[in-house]
Amino acid sequence: AQSVSQHNHHVILSEAASLELGCNYSYGGTVNLFWYVQYPGQHLQLLLKYFSGDPLVKGIKGFEAEFIKSKFSFNLRKPSVQWSDTAEYFCAVNNRNQGGKLIFGQGTELSVKP
Amino acid sequence: GAVVSQHPSWVICKSGTSVKIECRSLDFQATTMFWYRQFPKQSLMLMATSNEGSKATYEQGVEKDKFLINHASLTLSTLTVTSAHPEDSSFYICSARVAGANTGELFFGEGSRLTVL
Numbered sequence: 001a002q003s004v005s006q007h008n009h010h011v012i013l014s015e016a017a018s019l020e021l022g023c024n025y026s027y028g029g030t031v032n033l034f035w036y037v038q039y040p041g042q043h044l045q046l047l048l049k050y051f052s053g054d055p056l057v058k059g060i061k062g063f064e065a066e067f068i069k070s071k072f073s074f075n076l077r078k079p080s081v082q083w084s085d086t087a088e089y090f091c092a093v094n095n096r097n098q099g100g101k102l103i104f105g106q107g108t109e110l111s112v113k114p
Numbered sequence: 115g116a117v118v119s120q121h122p123s124w125v126i127c128k129s130g131t132s133v134k135i136e137c138r139s140l141d142f143q144a145t146t147m148f149w150y151r152q153f154p155k156q157s158l159m160l161m162a163t164s165n166e167g168s169k170a171t172y173e174q175g176v177e178k179d180k181f182l183i184n185h186a187s188l189t190l191s192t193l194t195v196t197s198a199h200p201e202d203s204s205f206y207i208c209s210a211r212v213a214g215a216n217t218g219e220l221f222f223g224e225g226s227r228l229t230v231l
Contacts, residue, residue, distance in 0.1 A: 034219070036222075042224075043207070043222050043223060043224040043225055044158075044207070044209075044222040046219065090157065090158070101148065101160060101163060102148065102209070103160065104150075104158045104159075105157060106156070106157045107156070107157045109155075
């Protein structure tokens with residue numbers, strides 16, 4: 001069965017620190033990959049997505065992610081976090097042959113200390 | 115971007131009653147909508163896929179008679195929690211895919227928090 005695994009449950013960083021959140025998926029077919037963010041009290045918002053092409057994807061607010069097919073990974077990075085990045089981050093995978101059904105990872109809570 | 119709206123955003127009900135949650139795509143048509151459930155500090159669990167004009171497809175372990183889904187138009191899907199019990203208390207989130215799009219990108223509603231007393 002298709003699954004998505006996020007390695008870190010809770011990450012605590014100081015402002016200006018660099019961020020990398022791990023995401024691995026288990027599915028051998030063609031997939032679309034996403035990172036969503038959920039700020040406290042708000043709904044999910046799309047950070048970035050990968051469908052094809054350049055495996056290094058740039059998203060909003062300075063986030064980027066790299067798709068490494070051989071490792072089934074899609075890690076999220078940001079060179080310098082801000083207090084406003086405090087949120088829950090979800091990696092999600094969609095199997096192109098399953099009608100758009102999106103499977104989410106467990107989520108990683110990011111706390112940025114000012 | 116595409117906007118998805120849910121109503122109500124929160125609801126409190128007595129055990130044994132039924133609650134209906136609406137999910138609307140405001141500025142696009144959605145042939146497919148998805149219903150998720152999110153427990154505190156946990157991820158989103160897909161409950162069912164709602165297809166306009168046909169029966170919903172439920173994920174394994176989700177009771178279809180408990181969680182009734184209707185997708186009567188291209189802009190509206192409803193989730194009815196029947197005979198709600200305290201264990202049904204959760205955050206329910208809907209999402210929609212733009213009709214004709216094959217990218218897999220979903221647009222999410224604000225969520226509906228259900229509390230069953």
